[in-house]
Amino acid sequence: MSTALADAVALGTLAVLLAAATLHLPWRREAAVAVGATVVVLATGLIGSNQLEDTIRALLPVVIFLVTILVVSDVCARAGLFAAAARLVGTASRGRPTRLLTGVFLLAALVTTVLSLDATVVLLTPIVVGAAATLGTSDRPGAFACLRMANSASLLLPVSNLTNLLALPYLDLDFVGFAARMAPVLLVVLVVEYVGLRLLFRRELAGEPDHPGRVEGPPLPVFPVVVVGLMLAGFAVVSRWDIAPAWVSSAAAVVLVVWAAARGLVGPRDIARAAHPSFALLVLALGVVVAAVATGFLGDLVAQLVPVGTSFLALLALAALATALAALLTNLS
Structure with a gap:
């Protein structure tokens, strides 16, 4: 296969993967697309078996972390952690839109920092929207706050964003140093x-609630809060010995699943749905395809565009280039 054709196939495969991620396909189709994309890219010759192995080895701890933190977040949601937090924020706001926005803003930032951005988008946002409706205020400020914090608040910790985890080995920083x-x-x-x-x-924040009601919710579940707190501390401790956060999140997931199963909150199918293994395959496939694309003309072009030096302007140009690549080709690029 010619180099130009191989590059075109790799870019086309990347486009298919991005479309699959956007469309939220059924898990069987999602898994099939992930496996098929990997096979197609291998056939182009842009990436060999050794590079495939290296890419998967680098991504696997991050993907395992993703799977286990999704399970942790799901169990917390089933235990009522997010609903209880939304109740506390809603009660403290007393129906005032500005106070509600401030509370939701801080809560979304906290959830994103500790449980990653997926928990904020998938689990917290619907509860925030419901709380706003109960209080008779617009749900738009709270929903936008969750959306913005799911991105912006993922800066603080390595575990807040998968990109942070991927970058951490190259930064000569441990968990605490990164924070x-x-x-x-x-x-x-x-x-x-x-x-x-x-x-x-x-x-909308200047208005008064139409029919302020009381936000109902369960009491704050103590056990999940303690486990999540210990998990966060564990991340900081094990990073001193270069142990992947996936080990800590896996332990937390097992403890919470056993606890929740004993109370009838989850079953095997619930855990499988929460873990979303087909999405994990999709992330691995994205890593492989991006690695293949990087070996072609696009990788050469990016290498030429990377500025030399560490001056303010050079770093600003590098940030702009990284932003463009992340927006167009995913953050794995």
Whole structure:
């Protein structure tokens, strides 16, 4: 196969994978697309068996973390953790839109930081929307706050975003060092985001609730909160010995699943759905395909565009290039 044709096939395969991720296909189709994409890329010769093995070895701990943290988040949701947190925020707001936005903003930032952005988008946002409806206020400010925090608040910890986990081995930082380095950045981003939301929804925040009600919810489940807290501490401890966070999240997932199963909160099918293994395959396939694309003309082009040096302008140009690649080709690029 010619180089040009191989590049075209790899880019086409990447487009198919991105479409599959966007369309949220049934799990069988999603898994089939992931496996098929990997086979097609291998056939182009852009990536060999050794590079395939290296790519999977690098991605596997991150994917295992993704699977297990999804299970942790799902069990927390079934135990009522998010509903209880939304109840506390709703009660503290007393039906005032601005106070509700502030509470949701902080809650979404916390959930994203500890349980990753997926938990904020999939599990917290619907509860926030329901709480706003109960209080008789617009659900748009809270929903947008969750959306923005699912992205912006994932800066602080390596486990808040899969991209952070992928980058961590190259940064010569442990868990605590990464958090310390990113804390000032996160603080600035949170201030900008909050001010932006206040301005964007200033009219809705100035209104009064139509029929303020009381946000109902379960009491805060103590056991899941303790497990999540210990998990977070575990991430910091094991990073000193270069142990992958996946080991800690796996242990937390097992403990929570056993606890929840004993109370009839989850069954085997619930756990399988929460883990979303077909999506894990899709992430692995994306990594393989992006690695193949990087060996072709696009990789050469990006290498030429990468600025030399560590000056402010060079770093700014590098950030702009990374932003464009992440937006167009996924954050794995």
